[in-house]
Amino acid sequence: MDHLKLSPLTMPTTVRPGAGVRPNATADTQGTGGGFSGALKSALNSVSSAQNEATRLQQEVQMxxxxxxxxxxxxxxxxxxxxxxATLHVRNRMVQAYTDIMNMQV
Structure with a gap:
């Protein structure tokens, strides 16, 4: 099975390893969009804008x-x-991780 590998140059800045790393943990809790949730939100916005652009171009071709x-x-x-x-795979992995954690015995 072939896997798509994104180089750091093609990945959005907020998804690159080490990009946007903040030593202050309170910056993440203040809603500035840092950390995992900010990277996830940025990635979802990127996918959404790509879908919107594809739809717009498709309509232009049809006209x-x-x-x-x-x-x-x-x-x-x-x-x-x-x-x-890719977003669907990330979602499935997150759901599986959540399920695994919830099924752990303490």
């Missing part, structure tokens, strides 16, 4: 806009699909 190419639209659709699939 026969000469400024929008079919190739550009297909690439945007594939990017959105890959992002959604």
């Amino acid at each position: 026969e806009n000469p400024k929008v190419s079919l190739e550009e639209t297909m690439v945007a659709i594939q990017k959105a699909q890959i992002g959604f699939t």
